[in-house]
Amino acid sequence: MKYAVIGNSAAGVFAMEAIREIDKESNIIMFTDEPGPAYSRCLTTHYLADGVSEGQMLIRAEDFYRRHNIDTRFGTEVTGLDPVQGKIKCRDGHEVSFDRLLIASGASPVLPEIPGIQSEGVYTLRTIKDAKAIKQRALPGGRAVVLGAGPVGLKTAYALLLWGMQVTVVAGSPQILSQVMDHAGARLIQSHLEDNGMKFYLGYQVEEFFTSDKGAVSAVKLDDQTELPCSIVVVGKGIKPNTGFLGTEFNIKRGLVVDEYLETSRSGIFAAGDVAETFDIAGQDARVNATWPNAAAQGRVAGRNMAGCRERYTGSLALNSLEFSGLNAITAGVSRARGPEFEVLEALDGAARRYRRLVFKGDYLVGYVAVNDIEGVGALTARIRARIPVKNKQVLLRGRPLLAG
Amino acid sequence: MKDIWVDKNKCLHCFSCLFSCALAHSRGSDLWDLIMESPAPKPRLFKARDSDGLFPLMCRHCENSPCLESCIAAAITRNAESGVLEIDENRCVGCGMCIMVCPFGAVGLDRERRVAYKCDSCAETELPACIRACPTGALFNGTGNEYSELKRRRYGLRLMGLNGGKNNEVRGYRQ
Numbered sequence: 001m002k003y004a005v006i007g008n009s010a011a012g013v014f015a016m017e018a019i020r021e022i023d024k025e026s027n028i029i030m031f032t033d034e035p036g037p038a039y040s041r042c043l044t045t046h047y048l049a050d051g052v053s054e055g056q057m058l059i060r061a062e063d064f065y066r067r068h069n070i071d072t073r074f075g076t077e078v079t080g081l082d083p084v085q086g087k088i089k090c091r092d093g094h095e096v097s098f099d100r101l102l103i104a105s106g107a108s109p110v111l112p113e114i115p116g117i118q119s120e121g122v123y124t125l126r127t128i129k130d131a132k133a134i135k136q137r138a139l140p141g142g143r144a145v146v147l148g149a150g151p152v153g154l155k156t157a158y159a160l161l162l163w164g165m166q167v168t169v170v171a172g173s174p175q176i177l178s179q180v181m182d183h184a185g186a187r188l189i190q191s192h193l194e195d196n197g198m199k200f201y202l203g204y205q206v207e208e209f210f211t212s213d214k215g216a217v218s219a220v221k222l223d224d225q226t227e228l229p230c231s232i233v234v235v236g237k238g239i240k241p242n243t244g245f246l247g248t249e250f251n252i253k254r255g256l257v258v259d260e261y262l263e264t265s266r267s268g269i270f271a272a273g274d275v276a277e278t279f280d281i282a283g284q285d286a287r288v289n290a291t292w293p294n295a296a297a298q299g300r301v302a303g304r305n306m307a308g309c310r311e312r313y314t315g316s317l318a319l320n321s322l323e324f325s326g327l328n329a330i331t332a333g334v335s336r337a338r339g340p341e342f343e344v345l346e347a348l349d350g351a352a353r354r355y356r357r358l359v360f361k362g363d364y365l366v367g368y369v370a371v372n373d374i375e376g377v378g379a380l381t382a383r384i385r386a387r388i389p390v391k392n393k394q395v396l397l398r399g400r401p402l403l404a405g
Numbered sequence: 406m407k408d409i410w411v412d413k414n415k416c417l418h419c420f421s422c423l424f425s426c427a428l429a430h431s432r433g434s435d436l437w438d439l440i441m442e443s444p445a446p447k448p449r450l451f452k453a454r455d456s457d458g459l460f461p462l463m464c465r466h467c468e469n470s471p472c473l474e475s476c477i478a479a480a481i482t483r484n485a486e487s488g489v490l491e492i493d494e495n496r497c498v499g500c501g502m503c504i505m506v507c508p509f510g511a512v513g514l515d516r517e518r519r520v521a522y523k524c525d526s527c528a529e530t531e532l533p534a535c536i537r538a539c540p541t542g543a544l545f546n547g548t549g550n551e552y553s554e555l556k557r558r559r560y561g562l563r564l565m566g567l568n569g570g571k572n573n574e575v576r577g578y579r580q
Binding site: 043046051052056058059296319322326330374377378381385400401402404 | 451452453454455456462469471474475477478479496498499500501502503504505506507508509510511512513514516519
């Protein structure tokens with residue numbers, strides 16, 4: 001058996017470990033366009049804020065690849081795939097054959113088409129390389145603009161703030177975290193960030209990036225003609241799955257479509273992580289839930305199935321946990337009512353910035369938002385997953401959630 | 406591995422286990438030290454509730470651990486010898502992912518130190534502090550098989566209508 005894994009982040013690493021737990025002998029070959037060993041992309045903002053060193057970002061011990069007997073191809077971009085012949089084509093012209101393949105190629109930041117977005121000083125934050133480039137340019141005391149108020153945008157803005165910059169966040173939606181959180185919860189987090197010195201322009205579009213004579217970004221122009229001077233811009237307008245190299249041989253919708261065993265439409269070829277469109281438990285539909293916990297769990301299940309098991313993947317969930325200088329916010333599943341069959345319960349303590357919101361569809365818990373009131377909320381996540389009718393909904397609203405009943 | 410089990414019918418809700426746990430994980434050695442230490446030492450057990458009522462709850466060191474998989478800092482690892490899930494405080498960034506996914510709510514967040522904490526099974530001592538502190542033997546150490554055998558024996562006694570069965574059913578929580 002010859003295993004191939006494209007991707008070396010959460011999904012890839014957990015998959016390789018899962019394969020090796022079952023199959024100690026067969027070849028595993030791993031491709032990544034990254035130059036070095038696996039690190040945590042989620043920690044790039046922590047690196048930026050000087051919270052963790054580059055070494056601390058590595059998610060496995062130095063001997064990981066040797067101990068698991070993995071043939072590593074660092075710095076190798078996969079440019080093509082022949083699912084019929086079972087062959088991978090690399091940028092350098094090499095071809096490698098496989099019997100079982102995991103596509104865990106991740107996702108890339110979206111760059112909106114705005115005049116001047118290619119200017120020097122405009123970045124996205126996805127890789128350690130991006131983080132290093134930003135850190136080199138980000139001068140304490142200087143001004144930064146972050147486009148987008150999603151989890152990545154806010155984490156980046158907060159890191160630049162800790163780094164000593166004056167940070168302004170610009171987003172098109174009227175609230176921060178619009179994709180993952182309701183208005184009231186988002187409002188609490190925004191107030192907290194404003195208290196820490198962050199500024200917000202919500203409901204604004206960026207029309208243009210102005211540059212200095214040398215070509216570096218000098219200001220951002222908004223659609224009401226406001227100009228925000230800055231020496232650095234970070235764009236956090238979402239991500240798109242890396243499916244370009246797959247050609248037309250696969251079923252690609254919002255992401256690479258997989259079945260309940262995480263196998264693609266091509267037998268023996270699996271997908272996991274930010275590239276994969278999986279079954280979403282809360283919405284009971286197909287979605288790309290591109291967060292670390294989903295990627296790792298998918299990697300584990302895909303790896304086991306590649307090695308001959310027949311394990312069902314129970315499904316993914318929108319899962320986000322954020323921490324900003326003492327404020328903790330967790331959201332899972334659906335955060336807003338999507339129709340009349342939804343029921344929302346809320347408990348808000350504005351002064352303490354404590355908030356819990358539960359979203360039910362009929363008798364099922366399908367999502368929650370917790371700001372600062374996070375003790376034991378994993379039991380709520382488990383309830384979303386379990387899909388057992390909730391008898392006493394009010395009880396879940398306060399304190400440590402009941403484990404059953 | 407040996408787990409910590411709870412016999413809910415024997416539990417008096419005195420929560421001596423919580424105090425002794427906090428003390429065992431503090432820098433000091435007596436109650437006075439415990440009260441004075443800052444930031445306050447945290448018990449790694451929690452007062453959990455289900456439809457039967459209150460009981461002490463701690464990390465189950467799950468297989469396919471959601472916390473281990475969710476940790477963005479790779480701070481949670483399984484000790485290959487003991488099977489215990491361990492949190493490396495030097496790596497933990499306090500992001501809260503593990504709290505979000507632990508189905509038992511058995512991970513806490515130390516807000517002052519910005520690290521997650523949970524039961525470490527008192528790996529360095531022979532018997533966990535919570536078990537030593539329990540005045541009624543509601544907490545006990547054993548393998549899953551030993552626990553299951555105890556439950557089956559109690560159930561058998563109850564079927565036969567014998568005392569020792571009826572009022573002493575072990576109602577531990579499911580793994």
